[in-house]
Amino acid sequence: MKLSLFKRLVALFAMAFAALPAAANDKPNFLIIVADDFGWSDPGFLGSSIRTPNIDALAERGIFLSNFYVAPTCSPTRAMLLTGVGNHAAGLGTMQGLQASNQIGHREYAAQLHDGVVTLAEVLRANGYATSMAGKWHLAIDEDQYPNRRGFERSFGLLPGGASHFADRRKIHRTEEIEYLENGKPVDLPPDFYSTYAYSDKIIEYINASEDKPFFAYLAYTAPHDPLQVPDDWLDRYAGAFDKGPAFAKQRRAERLIEMGLIDRETPLEQPQNFPKWLDSYKEPWSERDEQERAIDARRMEIYAAMVEIMDQQIGRVITHLEQSGKLDNTYVIFMSDNGASAGTRY
Numbered sequence: 001m002k003l004s005l006f007k008r009l010v011a012l013f014a015m016a017f018a019a020l021p022a023a024a025n026d027k028p029n030f031l032i033i034v035a036d037d038f039g040w041s042d043p044g045f046l047g048s049s050i051r052t053p054n055i056d057a058l059a060e061r062g063i064f065l066s067n068f069y070v071a072p073t074c075s076p077t078r079a080m081l082l083t084g085v086g087n088h089a090a091g092l093g094t095m096q097g098l099q100a101s102n103q104i105g106h107r108e109y110a111a112q113l114h115d116g117v118v119t120l121a122e123v124l125r126a127n128g129y130a131t132s133m134a135g136k137w138h139l140a141i142d143e144d145q146y147p148n149r150r151g152f153e154r155s156f157g158l159l160p161g162g163a164s165h166f167a168d169r170r171k172i173h174r175t176e177e178i179e180y181l182e183n184g185k186p187v188d189l190p191p192d193f194y195s196t197y198a199y200s201d202k203i204i205e206y207i208n209a210s211e212d213k214p215f216f217a218y219l220a221y222t223a224p225h226d227p228l229q230v231p232d233d234w235l236d237r238y239a240g241a242f243d244k245g246p247a248f249a250k251q252r253r254a255e256r257l258i259e260m261g262l263i264d265r266e267t268p269l270e271q272p273q274n275f276p277k278w279l280d281s282y283k284e285p286w287s288e289r290d291e292q293e294r295a296i297d298a299r300r301m302e303i304y305a306a307m308v309e310i311m312d313q314q315i316g317r318v319i320t321h322l323e324q325s326g327k328l329d330n331t332y333v334i335f336m337s338d339n340g341a342s343a344g345t346r347y
Helices: 005-018 053-061 074-083 120-126 195-209 246-259 291-324
Strands: 029-035 130-136 154-158 180-182 215-220 331-337
Touching: 029 074, 029 291, 053 291, 053 331, 074 120, 120 130, 120 215, 130 195, 154 195, 195 215, 195 291, 291 331
Parallel strands: 029 215, 029 331, 130 154, 130 215
Antiparallel strands: 154 180
């Protein structure tokens, strides 16, 4: 039986509470980690050439859900995750700027949460939990839907859907203003800011601040969402790793998925989508591209892979901190992506 994202999570939370006594010091902790535009077969244990030892370890020690479904875009998935209802009911029938003319003015397509739904953070905070988030919100236009107003006692991160991963605050969408907030107030970014490091630092800080209270921590990375960016010392970590092209990488993953019984050998693999030839964004198939064009596309995958490995390292850092602080054994760790890899990240 295939279960939707929010039904699986509601069931998990319910089982966790049912299995443990109600005393505050016995309540389980929850750490939900969300990657942004992360392909479902990107982890190394699924045949990818990207190094993800910490994500792989979570799958090895825990439960790997092979029929876990999310929405095809960012905000709808996040709305379902944090409210437990369908994305339309939560106000995210679509994302900001993508509403059709007949959807404008309807609460189901307002592109933000509303007060007719309750968030996980609100429920857990009311039941004695320290609630915190670090990373991408993408669920608010109005101030009354900011994370600090939707149950998060402590919060830091990016309000809109995406931006430069560095401190320069460069936009990727002309219509989105780049705002970083801490506890609902605008903050400046340090010169050495890199999103994946900063969000990991904050969630560790917030978990420490929970002291003896059970915690609910929501770590919403913006990696590996566009723009593809890494610190200088990561630029060449995957040099040459994707020079054989996408067909080779796809077949490598397919063989692993067949070995694991996740797909049959007869399963047709998705073919790369392309734009019509008469559009400037059209790209020739890999087999027809010249050496320079192939090098440009392989370079994009090198940076993408480095972004993923940095995220994996930081996930390992957070989990190690939980272990060293004696909190890991009583913590449910959930890792997921908000949707599949972005079609805009071409390879």
